[in-house]
Amino acid sequence: MTKQNIAFSTNGWVHCIQLSPPCLGDNLADTDRLITALKLQVDAKTIHIDLSLMAQIPGILRQSNFRVVCTLFGCSHEYQLIEIQPAHNYLPVYGLAIDLGTTRVVLRFLDLIKQKTLVETSFENPQTSIAPDVLARIHYTDQDNGLQTLQNLIIGGINQEIQKTCECNSISFDRIQCMSIAGNTCMTHLFLGLPPHAIIREPYIPVINKHLVVSASELSINIHPKGRVLVFPNIGSYFGGDLIAGILSLDMIHQEETAIMVDVGTNAEVVLGNKDWMLACAGAAGPALEGGVSKIGMTAGPGAIERIHMTPDSEQFAWQTIGNKKPIGICGSGIIDLAAVLFRSGMLDIRGKFVPEKCKDRLVNSDGLLSFIVIPNNQSATGEDLTISQADIDSLIRSKAAMYTILNTITRSVGMALSDLSVFYVAGTFGAYIDPSAAITIGMIPDLPLECYRSVGNTSLEGASRILLSIADTEAIPKIYKHITYMELNVNQEFMNRFSAAKFLPHTDRRLFPNVI
């Protein structure tokens, strides 16, 4: 049979085991025999087996000549036996990795025996219908059944997506036996049904930070009834499991070289370190970087300008929208591009103020606000001018200054300068679209050689996937958790001074940005 030729990964969660059959001289009990053999293949302290599964062991061992395929899952060397199948006739085993975003949930289904991706899907986090952001959702849990409602929404959404994917791929839900999920601290709490009330109130206390391995049935997740869900740990209220998954996927705790990873969003989450030490912090950057404040700002979607530049001769904008539609707004990466071109062309001065002589008739008074026409009405999808106001630019500058100050503060705290960094990971879906040269131009990120910047995409999903394929990667989770020192960002006078200095384009200290002309 071809199946028998498949080499099972010795580091994976599915193992093919040949036991020696018992005899009078070797009368170990069936379960103890199986556990002993499994422990020779995987470095487990304990292997738990539910009673109903244990009751099947004698039969399966004898009908398979003591050669079986076992699915395990867990963490900290404490594993659960999820299924045991006869080796001569076994079914595939799947895993499900989830990046649990505030707005979008991304799922990757993996074949745990063949060790490859089956399919990737995503859906909008259904909690968005209740409240768009983290803060509003936490407030919603103060209502009667608010927490239950939010939990039901996300679990229901995941179950629906599982069902759809199983149908499309003709697999049975009980073939999915291991699941991993990485999200920010609040999303993780809502998923688990844990009250997030204290996360946003001084002294900002989550219910739990440590990783959890929970039974899928306790969460009403429709996978194999004995399936397990590994939930990534949080480092604190503002540094969640998605970041831990990111650190895991970049293998940062095994690197000699000091690297920095930044997840750019309303909060800037930053981790700096190497195999010997690791420092993390998080700070509010404001929604401007995600395109969430200006009148024409929007989240990335069809018709959003994601890229914009200026033809050098004509001073005309050239842009690119998502889906190549007529523009209806501008998303975060577009706003950073826009600020960069306006500054390079002299239309914004170093304080970030519009320069009327340069902007000419593009500068208008719209609803009593000084605004700049980005897209004239005859080229927009809405039939109206798409404008950005001075207030929008001011907001962007505060956000980019906050980001730069956070980066500056964490590197200084270990006696490094930003220019010492040779690897700068930009994580997150949003980060993937930022043009580093534009972000450098406005002084949001340091003026490093462009090759230092590595857009690493959805590292949260990547990390969540890796643990489904590798016991060693799973065991790295508690190591990363212990390895990280979380630094409270003290917003003191020194921080404020640095912040003020960073509120210029690109910075008051131009020597920090030698390549920005």
Add this chain to the structure above:
Amino acid sequence: MTKQNIAFSTNGWVHCIQLSPPCLGDNLADTDRLITALKLQVDAKTIHIDLSLMAQIPGILRQSNFRVVCTLFGCSHEYQLIEIQPAHNYLPVYGLAIDLGTTRVVLRFLDLIKQKTLVETSFENPQTSIAPDVLARIHYTDQDNGLQTLQNLIIGGINQEIQKTCECNSISFDRIQCMSIAGNTCMTHLFLGLPPHAIIREPYIPVINKHLVVSASELSINIHPKGRVLVFPNIGSYFGGDLIAGILSLDMIHQEETAIMVDVGTNAEVVLGNKDWMLACAGAAGPALEGGVSKIGMTAGPGAIERIHMTPDSEQFAWQTIGNKKPIGICGSGIIDLAAVLFRSGMLDIRGKFVPEKCKDRLVNSDGLLSFIVIPNNQSATGEDLTISQADIDSLIRSKAAMYTILNTITRSVGMALSDLSVFYVAGTFGAYIDPSAAITIGMIPDLPLECYRSVGNTSLEGASRILLSIADTEAIPKIYKHITYMELNVNQEFMNRFSAAKFLPHTDRRLFPNVI
């Protein structure tokens, strides 16, 4: 409040914990904070908490000023948090220890805070209605739903007893949070719903030997929904958790002195050892010792002769029955007494044959069998003679010879003689009623000074109770399990020679029984 003055045992399963409230400088998450504090009090590797309980932690911590009463339970330093209560207003916590006998189930309810027994009850194992003995019950599981039926019977019986006891003592079932159960290998399998088929078939393989900690709800036991059940491990098919509980209760693995413990029954289970080594074996002794074969033999119950002796002058029997009723039969301890007095009076010869000249008209031919009238019809409850046949005596002699040979074999295997023993524990309810001097007279047990014999009663229940009161005793379970070497009794020629030599009263080698005149 008086409650606050109760000293919680530092070695118990219920702990009162004062946490330091979180602040900006100490922002450990609630659950992590609680676990950290618990680990300072108990030596735990992991403390598991179900999600629904975890969700209550933030509220309870804040309403109790971070002073809480926690129930833990588990083994191998892997504990479950079962309940968390505010320390200013907590309810009692109970535990339930069960000796799961083939015929009788004994329950002891304990107050885990006050560390004392609340009440003890017992009931007949309802599986008896299906089949009286282990073998017949195992065969019954080969029928459709046979295993399920037997499991339902015992779980139902336990639940009924819990309900009755809770009602009588005005306690709520959910105050019972920890449960321990010790039984023989088969009873343990039937309780857990594990197929016992292979236990009685060569090479005699149980489904599991190792101890288990199972959730009460998985077993449908009606205690606290998050309550846990610790199931004592078996050493093998014929050496069960009841014996491990016995070894625990006698603290045998911490003693310098070599002791032997014997559980007398249809199977003779023997353990020999001290703090450095421990050897166990089990062998069939036949049902004769339990009064289970002869026509008038019966299990201990009202009207059973439990004690019998002979007035030296008149050669008349004097007896004592359970409940002081008129005799209806004779139980195991009575049969041993009877054989001893018959031998002492010369009515049985050293081969165990009735001596007609001595028995005189008490020897009759009953149903074609040579029989001895123990109780004449005018003194029995049945109105008929209570007689014991030559075949009954032969059967008893085979049983006692098997017992002695097993004791002889295990001590010889470590180079000891039976006469080297200074502590001889007789365990089990049946053992409690045996008169050692009668048992010595017939050569069932060695001719040691009577003070060496210690009837230790229901050590299975005692061991099960001790672990509910002491973490250290619980942690002794895996130690005992590892400490014991199980010896297969090879029924070889040498064994058979010893067995033949032991089939005399008291033995062919009279020097072994100097005190039997």
